[in-house]
Amino acid sequence: MNRPEPDTDRILTQAAERFGTPAYVYLTDVIEARIAALQAAFGRWFRLSYAMKCNPNPALLAWLNGRVPFIDVSSGGEFLLATGAGWxxxxxxxxxxxxxxxxxxxxxxxxxxxxxxxxxxxxxxxxxxxxxxxxxxxxxxxxxxxxxxxxxxxxxxxxxxxxxxxxxxxxxxxxxxxxxxxxxxxxxxxxxxxxxxxxxxxxxxxxxxxxxxxxxxxxxxxxxxxxxxxxxxxxxxxxxxxxxxxxxxxxxxxxxxxxxxxxxxxxxxxxxxxxGRYLVGPAGYFVTRVTSVKDSRGTRIAICDGGMNTHLAASGHFGMVLRRNYVIHRVGGGEGEVKTDISGPLCTSIDKLGTNVVLPRLDEGDLIAIHASGAYGPTSSPVNFISHPTPREIVAEGGQLRDATRIEGAGLRD
Ligand SMILES: Cc1ncc(COP(=O)(O)O)c(C=O)c1O
Known part of the structure; x- marks a missing residue:
C-alpha cells in the first residue's frame, strides 16, 4: 500500500483534530518541489502559468504569487480571486x-x-x-x-x-x-x-x-x-x-x-x-473521518463524513469513464488487511470514494486520506448537495497549519 512519510501523517492528523473533517490539506513543500522539478526539466524553454481552475483557494493563490510567473483564469470570478490574492x-x-x-x-x-x-x-x-x-x-x-x-x-x-x-x-x-x-x-x-x-x-x-x-x-x-x-x-x-x-x-x-x-x-x-494539476494535485490530501461502519453481506463498509459531495473526482464522476479507486490510506497505519468499501454521507448509491480498498481494519473515528487531491477538489465538487459541512481547506507550510477554508455552506459543524 502507498503510505506517505510519517511526517505527512502527523500533519494530516493534526489538521483533522484542529480544524475538523472532511478537510483538504495542501502541503506547500510538495508544490515547491514540483515547481523546481518543472524548472529543471523545462526551464530552458518555458516559463510557467498556473491554471487556477484546478485549485482557486485564495491562500494557495497568494502563496503561488511570486513562485510562478503567470496565472490563467477562466472566468470573471477567477480573475477577481486572483487579483484579490495579490496577482x-x-x-x-x-x-x-x-x-x-x-x-x-x-x-x-x-x-x-x-x-x-x-x-x-x-x-x-x-x-x-x-x-x-x-x-x-x-x-x-x-x-x-x-x-x-x-x-x-x-x-x-x-x-x-x-x-x-x-x-x-x-x-x-x-x-x-x-x-x-x-x-x-x-x-x-x-x-x-x-x-x-x-x-x-x-x-x-x-x-x-x-x-x-x-x-x-x-x-x-x-x-x-x-x-x-x-x-x-x-x-x-x-x-x-x-x-x-x-x-x-x-x-x-x-x-x-x-x-x-x-x-x-x-x-x-x-x-x-x-x-494546473501537475503543480498542485499531488500536494493535496483529502482527509475524512469514519462516522459509522457496517458489515453488509460480507463487505465491510466505512461510511465517512465526506463523500462525492466534497470530493467528486475521487467518486469517479468527474470525467472518469470507469470508476477506479484513488490511492487511499488509513492515517496512522494499522494492522491487518481488510477489503473495504468507502462511502460518504449522502443518500445515494453513487456516493462511493472507494471499492474493495485494501486497508487496515477501519472503525468508527478513524481517519482515511485520499492522495492526489490538491487539484479539482472542492472547486469541482457539489458541496451543497444534501447540506453536509463543506470541506475545510488547510494549508500546511513548513509544519505550520493554517485554516484557508473558502466555501462555507449550510452544513452543521461539530
Ligand atoms: C485551457 C486550459 N488550461 C489549463 C487547464 C489545466 O489542466 P490541468 O489541470 O490538467 O493541467 C485546462 C484543463 O482543462 C484547460 O482547459
Whole structure:
C-alpha cells in the first residue's frame, strides 16, 4: 500500500483534530518541489502559468504569487480571486469558451495581461469593449488542433469542440482578428488535452503545437510575444499509476523546441507552459473521518463524513469513464488487511470514494486520506448537495497549519 512519510501523517492528523473533517490539506513543500522539478526539466524553454481552475483557494493563490510567473483564469470570478490574492492583472491570461460581456469588461478594464480569444464572436465583442474603455487589448488566439495523440485523459480538440478556433479555420479567423483596431494579437494558445502520463504522447502533442504555431506565424507574418503550450502533464491517481518522467518529455521535445527558439521569427517570443494539476494535485490530501461502519453481506463498509459531495473526482464522476479507486490510506497505519468499501454521507448509491480498498481494519473515528487531491477538489465538487459541512481547506507550510477554508455552506459543524 502507498503510505506517505510519517511526517505527512502527523500533519494530516493534526489538521483533522484542529480544524475538523472532511478537510483538504495542501502541503506547500510538495508544490515547491514540483515547481523546481518543472524548472529543471523545462526551464530552458518555458516559463510557467498556473491554471487556477484546478485549485482557486485564495491562500494557495497568494502563496503561488511570486513562485510562478503567470496565472490563467477562466472566468470573471477567477480573475477577481486572483487579483484579490495579490496577482497583478497584467500577469493573467483569461481563457474560456463563453466569456460574457461583464467578465470581459471587468478584466480588460482592470488591465488584464492577455485575453485568450476562443471565437470570432468573442474577438468582436472584446474589440468593442476595449474601444469603449480606450484600451488596445493584447490577445492570444486559441487554436483547436485537428488531432490529439492517444493517451490524454481529457481531450479538448481533435473532434467537434467548443474550445478555441478550429485549426482549419484559423488562417481566415486570424486575419480578421488582426484587422480589429482595438486588439493586438500578441501570440497563440493551444490547450488540447490533459492528464497524460505518456511522455511520447506529450512530445507528439507539443510537436503538433509547434507545427501550427510556425505555420500560422509565417503565413500572417506574426512575431509573437507569447506562445502558450497547454502542458497536458498528468499525475498518478490510481494504485499502480507511474509518475510522469519529465526528463523523458524534455529529451523527446528538445530538438523541436530548440529549433523553434532558435528561429529568428521567435527570437523575442516567450514560451509558456500552462498547467494546473501537475503543480498542485499531488500536494493535496483529502482527509475524512469514519462516522459509522457496517458489515453488509460480507463487505465491510466505512461510511465517512465526506463523500462525492466534497470530493467528486475521487467518486469517479468527474470525467472518469470507469470508476477506479484513488490511492487511499488509513492515517496512522494499522494492522491487518481488510477489503473495504468507502462511502460518504449522502443518500445515494453513487456516493462511493472507494471499492474493495485494501486497508487496515477501519472503525468508527478513524481517519482515511485520499492522495492526489490538491487539484479539482472542492472547486469541482457539489458541496451543497444534501447540506453536509463543506470541506475545510488547510494549508500546511513548513509544519505550520493554517485554516484557508473558502466555501462555507449550510452544513452543521461539530
Ligand atoms: C485551457 C486550459 N488550461 C489549463 C487547464 C489545466 O489542466 P490541468 O489541470 O490538467 O493541467 C485546462 C484543463 O482543462 C484547460 O482547459
Amino acid at each position: 497583478d492583472a497584467g500577469r493573467a491570461s483569461f481563457t474560456g469558451p463563453a466569456k460574457r460581456e461583464v467578465e470581459l469588461r471587468t478584466a480588460i478594464g482592470a488591465g488584464l495581461g492577455e485575453l485568450v480569444i476562443e471565437s470570432l464572436r468573442e474577438a468582436r465583442l472584446a474589440d468593442r469593449i476595449a474601444a469603449g474603455l480606450g484600451r488596445r487589448q493584447n490577445v492570444l488566439i486559441r487554436i483547436a488542433p485537428d488531432r490529439v495523440p492517444k493517451g490524454f485523459g481529457d481531450q479538448m480538440a481533435g473532434r467537434p469542440s467548443p474550445f478555441g478556433i478550429d485549426v482549419e479555420e484559423a488562417p481566415e479567423a486570424l486575419a480578421q482578428i488582426m484587422a480589429l483596431p482595438n486588439l493586438r494579437v500578441a501570440g497563440l494558445h493551444i490547450y488540447s488535452g490533459t492528464q497524460c502520463l505518456k511522455p511520447a504522447a506529450i512530445v507528439e502533442n507539443w510537436g503538433i503545437f509547434t507545427a501550427i504555431f510556425r505555420d500560422l506565424c509565417a503565413s500572417h507574418d506574426l512575431r509573437p510575444d507569447r506562445l502558450i503550450f497547454g502542458a497536458g502533464l498528468g499525475i498518478p491517481y490510481h494504485p499502480g499509476d507511474a509518475p510522469l518522467d519529465l526528463e523523458q518529455v524534455a529529451a523527446g521535445a528538445a530538438d523541436d523546441l530548440d529549433a523553434l527558439t532558435s528561429d529568428p521569427r521567435f527570437a523575442d517570443t516567450e514560451l509558456v507552459l500552462e498547467l
